[in-house]
Structures are given as C-alpha cells and as structure tokens.
Amino acid sequence: MSTINSGSNSAPLFTISEEDFLEHGYDDYYNLKITTEDLNQVPLFQVKLPDNFMKFFKLNSDVVKSTFDSKSAGKTPNFVIKPIAGHLGFYSKKEKYSKSYTDINDVINLLNGMKIQQSTGWRSHFSRTAFGKAQSFDYITECTYSYMQQIYELQPDLPAGWNLNRKSTLFRNIYEYDSVFDGSKTIIGNSNTRCTVHQDDFGFCAASLLLSGANKDWIAFLPKYKSRFEDSIRQMPNYEKCKSPLFHGDLYVDAELLESLDFPFWIAEQQPGYITYLTPSAIHMVCNEGINWTELVSFMGYRWEVDAHRIQDCCGLAKDLYRGKGWEPIVKYYDWSEKEMGQQWNKFASFAPKDLSATKPSSSRSLRRHPLLSPPPSSSSFIEQLQSIIPPSSILQNNQPAALEDEGVSSLSRNESPIASADIRDPVEPPISILREQPVPINFNEEVPLSTETQNRIREIDSRIRYNEQRRNSPATKAYTARRVSSKPVAPPFVPPYRKKIKDAIQYRQNQRKAIRIVLQSESQKAAATFAGPPVSKKVMKALVVHHNKIKSLSPPGYLKYRATLEQNFFTRGAELEQLERQLQLSSGLEKAFGGEYIHRKILQGYISCEIARDYIDGRHSEHRLLFVRALADAGCKDVSYWKNFLSTEAQWNEMFGIDVSEDFRIPAHDY
Numbered sequence: 001m002s003t004i005n006s007g008s009n010s011a012p013l014f015t016i017s018e019e020d021f022l023e024h025g026y027d028d029y030y031n032l033k034i035t036t037e038d039l040n041q042v043p044l045f046q047v048k049l050p051d052n053f054m055k056f057f058k059l060n061s062d063v064v065k066s067t068f069d070s071k072s073a074g075k076t077p078n079f080v081i082k083p084i085a086g087h088l089g090f091y092s093k094k095e096k097y098s099k100s101y102t103d104i105n106d107v108i109n110l111l112n113g114m115k116i117q118q119s120t121g122w123r124s125h126f127s128r129t130a131f132g133k134a135q136s137f138d139y140i141t142e143c144t145y146s147y148m149q150q151i152y153e154l155q156p157d158l159p160a161g162w163n164l165n166r167k168s169t170l171f172r173n174i175y176e177y178d179s180v181f182d183g184s185k186t187i188i189g190n191s192n193t194r195c196t197v198h199q200d201d202f203g204f205c206a207a208s209l210l211l212s213g214a215n216k217d218w219i220a221f222l223p224k225y226k227s228r229f230e231d232s233i234r235q236m237p238n239y240e241k242c243k244s245p246l247f248h249g250d251l252y253v254d255a256e257l258l259e260s261l262d263f264p265f266w267i268a269e270q271q272p273g274y275i276t277y278l279t280p281s282a283i284h285m286v287c288n289e290g291i292n293w294t295e296l297v298s299f300m301g302y303r304w305e306v307d308a309h310r311i312q313d314c315c316g317l318a319k320d321l322y323r324g325k326g327w328e329p330i331v332k333y334y335d336w337s338e339k340e341m342g343q344q345w346n347k348f349a350s351f352a353p354k355d356l357s358a359t360k361p362s363s364s365r366s367l368r369r370h371p372l373l374s375p376p377p378s379s380s381s382f383i384e385q386l387q388s389i390i391p392p393s394s395i396l397q398n399n400q401p402a403a404l405e406d407e408g409v410s411s412l413s414r415n416e417s418p419i420a421s422a423d424i425r426d427p428v429e430p431p432i433s434i435l436r437e438q439p440v441p442i443n444f445n446e447e448v449p450l451s452t453e454t455q456n457r458i459r460e461i462d463s464r465i466r467y468n469e470q471r472r473n474s475p476a477t478k479a480y481t482a483r484r485v486s487s488k489p490v491a492p493p494f495v496p497p498y499r500k501k502i503k504d505a506i507q508y509r510q511n512q513r514k515a516i517r518i519v520l521q522s523e524s525q526k527a528a529a530t531f532a533g534p535p536v537s538k539k540v541m542k543a544l545v546v547h548h549n550k551i552k553s554l555s556p557p558g559y560l561k562y563r564a565t566l567e568q569n570f571f572t573r574g575a576e577l578e579q580l581e582r583q584l585q586l587s588s589g590l591e592k593a594f595g596g597e598y599i600h601r602k603i604l605q606g607y608i609s610c611e612i613a614r615d616y617i618d619g620r621h622s623e624h625r626l627l628f629v630r631a632l633a634d635a636g637c638k639d640v641s642y643w644k645n646f647l648s649t650e651a652q653w654n655e656m657f658g659i660d661v662s663e664d665f666r667i668p669a670h671d672y
Contacts, residue, residue, distance in 0.1 A: 006264055021162070057212075073101060125289065139195075204298040205279060205300065226283060310667070610657050
C-alpha cells in the first residue's frame with residue numbers, strides 16, 4: 001500500500017477477476033480482500049464489478065413502476081443544513097419527515113432525469129464554499145426496496161452471492177426470523193444531497209453499490225481518530241458533556257476542518273458499477289453529485305467484533321436504540337461472546353495458586369452486561385447454535401497465512417498483523433440415521449441361568465485371556481516391543497495459523513542474521529564474497545548467495561558502505577526477533593488463561609493477541625496482572641521476569657497494550 005498522508009488519501013480500488021466474482025459473494029469477497037491485501041489502515045475501499053454483470057442492472061422504468069410502491073419508498077425527509085455560528089467548519093442538520101408516503105411518480109421523475117454527468121471532484125462538494133450557504137433538500141433514504149432482487153428473479157442464473165438483498169452468512173445464522181437485516185435498502189440521491197458524518201449502527205461493515213446515475217463522493221476515516229475528532233465537537237455548548245457526540249448524527253463538517261485536525265482521511269469517488277465497502281466502525285459522510293440510485297446492505301465482516309465490543313454510549317441513545325426486538329439476536333450473540341471470555345478468565349483465576357497475591361479475583365464475580373444493551377435472557381439453544389457456526393480448530397489448517405517477510409516489528413500493540421479468518425459455516429443438523437427409536441429397557445436384576453454350552457464358551461475365553469496376558473508380560477515380548485518401530489507415523493501437533501506465522505517470521509529473521517554474521521566475520525572483501533565454513537541450511541545459503549553476488553560487484557568503498565548497512569540490519573533483525581518472541585509468549589499465555597479454542601476463535605474474528613489481552617483482562621488491578629503473569633509462566637515462557645516487571649503497574653499495562661485512557665474506549669473486561 002502507498003504511503004498514508006495526513007489529510008486526504010485516495011481509497012484503494014480493485015477490479016474483481018471473473019474467477020473471484022464467480023467463487024465469492026459480496027461479503028466473502030470483502031473478507032478475502034481485507035485478509036490478503038494491506039487494508040488494515042483504511043476505512044473504505046472500492047471494487048469495480050464486471051460490466052457483463054452490471055449490464056443487467058441498468059434501471060428500467062417499467063420494472064420500477066410494476067414493483068415499486070409508495071410504502072416501500074417510505075416517508076421522504078427534508079434536510080436543512082446551516083453553518084454553526086462561532087464554530088467554523090461545523091454545520092447543523094434539521095430534518096422533517098413528510099406526513100405521507102413518497103409518491104411513486106416522484107421516484108419515476110427522478111429516474112427519468114437520471115444521467116451520467118461529468119464529475120466535478122469531491123472537494124467541490126465538501127469544501128467550505130459548498131457548505132457556506134444554507135441548503136434545503138429532500139432525500140429519499142428510507143426505501144425498503146431492492147431493484148437487484150427484481151432482476152435476480154428475472155435472471156435466476158446470475159451469481160447469487162452478489163445479490164445485496166441476500167442476508168449475509170452470519171446474519172442468517174443469528175436470525176431465525178425476519179429482521180431489519182433481511183436485505184438491502186435503496187437510496188435515491190439528487191444533486192448535493194448528503195448524509196451527516198456518522199458511524200453505521202453497531203459498527204457494522206457496509207457494501208454500497210451505485211447502480212446508475214451521477215457519482216457519489218465519500219469521505220471516511222478510521223475509528224482510532226474518533227477521539228481527536230470528537231474533542232473538536234465538544235468545543236460547542238450542546239456537546240460539552242457528551243461521551244460520544246458522533247452518535248447523535250446531526251452534524252456535517254467540511255474538508256478544511258478535517259484537514260486542520262491533522263489526521264488521515266480517505267476519499268472515494270464512486271462511479272456506477274463500483275461497490276464501496278466500509279470497514280467496521282468507519283466514520284464517514286457522503287454527497288451525491290447528481291441524481292443516482294444506490295443499493296446498500298450492512299453485514300458482519302472480518303474484525304467487526306473487535307470494534308463492536310468497544311462501542312460507546314452517549315446520552316442513553318444507544319441503549320434505547322438496541323433495546324428493540326429486531327436487535328435482540330445480535331445483542332445475545334454479542335453478550336454471549338463477552339460472557340464466555342469472562343467465564344474462562346474466572347475459571348483460570350479459581351485454579352490459580354492461593355499464594356499468588358494477597359487478593360485474588362473471585363470466580364463467581366458477577367458479569368455485568370454492556371451498558372448499551374438491554375439484558376436479554378440467556379438461551380441454551382441459542383448458544384448451541386452459535387457454537388455450531390464457530391469453525392472448529394481443524395479448519396484452521398486450511399487457512400495457512402504466508403510468513404512475514406521484511407516488515408518491521410516495533411511494538412506488540414502496533415505491528416501485530418491480523419491473520420486471515422476461515423469461512424463461518426452454517427449450522428449442520430444431525431443426520432436422520434442417528435435418530436433411532438428407544439430400545440426396550442432391560443431388567444438387570446432378573447437372574448437368567450447359563451446353558452452348558454455358554455458356560456464352556458466362557459471358560460474357553462477366560463483361558464485364552466490368561467494365556468495372552470502371560471505372553472504380553474514375558475521378557476521376550478517386552479524386549480521386542482521396545483525395539484519395534486511403529487508402522488504409523490505420529491502426527492505432528494496442531495499449530496494454529498497465527499502461531500505458525502510468528503514462528504515462520506522468527507525463523508526468517510534468524511536465517512537472515514546468521515547469513516549476515518557469516519559475512520561480517522570475513523576478514524576481506526574477497527573472503528566475504530565466498531563461503532567455506534561449516535554446512536548451513538538451504539535458506540541461510542540462499543541469503544548468503546544474495547550477499548555474495550552483491551559484494552562481488554562492489555568497489556572497496558562500496559563494500560565498506562554495504563558492510564555498515566549489514567551491521568545495522570543485524571541489530572534491526574535482533575530487535576525484531578525479540579518482539580516476535582514476545583508475541584509468541586503473549587499468545588501462549590492467552591491460550592493458557594482462556595483456552596486455546598477460545599483464542600483461536602478470537603483470532604478468526606480478526607483479533608490480534610494484544611487486543612485480546614487489552615479487552616478481556618482487566619489491567620487496572622494488580623491481581624489480574626499477576627494472574628496473567630502466572631499464565632505466561634504456566635505456558636513455559638522463558639522471560640517471566642520481563643513480563644512481571646513490565647506489567648507491574650497499570651500505566652505499564654496500558655503502554656504495552658496500547659490503551660489510551662483519555663480516549664475512554666470501552667474495555668469489555670471492566671464489566672466482569
């Protein structure tokens with residue numbers, strides 16, 4: 001990925017191959033790109049869909065007339081935008097909904113006026129000049145209608161996975177009934193219609209496909225800059241005491257204000273046939289350059305869980321929002337995963353040695369729910385359903401990530417990279433063949449006399465058992481067993497992909513250091529260009545050959561300069577090795593504390609090890625920090641003293657795991 005600049009950056013754009021298009025759906029392809037491309041530090045990216053697919057979705061007014069109704073269009077809101085006096089760059093939004101449903105003729109008139117037009121660029125729509133005058137516009141944003149669904153019914157051979165009206169995989173597993181997430185919705189834009197700066201509900205990912213019409217311009221930035229952005233909002237009287245003023249969703253900002261905040265944001269100029277993906281909890285706003293038709297859908301993508309568990313409430317708005325019946329399955333899924341980790345931690349604490357510390361957290365400590373969520377009753381059937389959609393450890397073997405190459409590793413909290421997630425599978429019901437009738441009960445107290453034939457057979461079997469036991473215990477048999485080589489090779493222990501990735505990275509750097517050491521031990525340039533030492537591994541020799549070929553082509557001054565570079569690289573690789581060893585130790589400690597299966601599951605969801613420690617261990621209390629040090633010791637960590645010293649205070653814990661107290665992000669472990 002290109003260098004990220006403070007200020008505007010262009011969103012990555014991909015053209016999907018025909019093979020990937022046929023193999024994946026819109027949600028699977030998002031996960032594929034996130035886990036195989038360098039997209040960890042971008043809030044949105046675009047994908048150009050094939051022209052031979054998009055040609056089916058050229059808007060047809062006859063199809064719209066016959067399938068669209070006013071109730072589907074909903075009630076159209078009118079928005080009024082005004083500059084906020086004394087706060088340059090901020091603009092308020094007031095909205096008023098019509099009393100009646102949108103007239104279908106208004107939709108058809110917009111459709112007839114839709115055309116491709118020359119783009120004037122994103123800045124002309126987000127600049128201070130564009131926002132400077134009071135604006136009023138109607139914006140059709142509440143359509144529960146899917147044009148894609150109508151075309152898919154007419155063209156059933158189209159790839160089903162790219163129908164945005166299809167509920168995504170995890171939503172299908174969580175919801176057993178119709179819900180607000182059953183399909184896509186439609187937004188019909190007009191010239192300079194726009195939405196406020198906001199995050200999508202519950203931090204969901206989103207896929208937005210522009211079917212036809214004028215371009216749609218996006219501005220987005222990562223949630224890690226939310227605190228800096230909200231600090232500027234709190235300068236206004238109405239927001240001074242707001243914990244998360246962004247949640248109100250009633251503000252617009254201009255490009256000049258964003259640039260003054262000195263953090264990177266991304267621009268996407270969406271054209272017809274482009275699908276724009278929003279990453280979890282991305283903060284964004286949108287402006288339409290003219291009349292256009294967009295279909296969009298929310299879904300749970302890779303790393304959604306990481307951000308969703310840190311959602312903040314503001315003025316009770318979120319708590320009220322997520323109490324609705326439509327949210328109940330999401331709330332249960334969300335709450336269950338936190339409660340499960342809390343139970344695992346408390347179970348580990350209950351078995352810790354009593355002399356570990358003066359105070360030990362109780363294993364029966366109550367688990368309080370997330371402050372945003374209503375307290376739904378637990379459901380064993382729901383938990384069983386969730387367990388069925390979590391991939392077992394065995395499928396991790398099919399998802400081996402590539403080894404780290406030359407990237408630097410400067411700290412646990414910054415440079416640990418998420419590992420690719422495996423596909424989440426649908427629940428599988430037991431086959432009919434195992435559902436058999438109950439057998440007739442047997443009365444074991446009933447005495448049944450044995451026949452002579454049966455008694456003789458029992459004596460014969462007993463005699464054979466005694467004979468075989470004597471042979472097994474004979475000295476000759478024991479000596480043969482000790483010498484015999486097993487015909488079946490012992491299967492190597494299972495190594496999770498994320499652990500293999502770290503081990504591969506460690507091995508790579510060790511090989512590089514060994515090759516550099518051999519070169520630096522040479523007394524002359526001629527000796528450095530050859531190798532006559534003891535045998536080394538193939539990978540070390542491969543690195544040596546690269547150095548030899550380079551040294552042969554250098555002048556004496558050039559060789560001295562190259563040698564100085566190698567000395568620097570030797571120490572750099574050493575520092576990276578130390579950090580990678582810490583990551584491996586951290587993963588081992590987490591597996592010991594929570595159980596390997598739970599950590600594997602979190603890794604599949606997109607967590608990295610430092611985020612698991614940050615979110616599910618309460619580092620504010622010394623007994624929790626000592627418990628984690630104990631877990632590291634039990635896992636065979638060689639540097640227990642390092643961890644014990646480095647995690648001795650809350651401030652050191654926060655530094656290790658990237659916790660900025662001023663940001664006031666929620667940490668799930670603080671609730672249990």
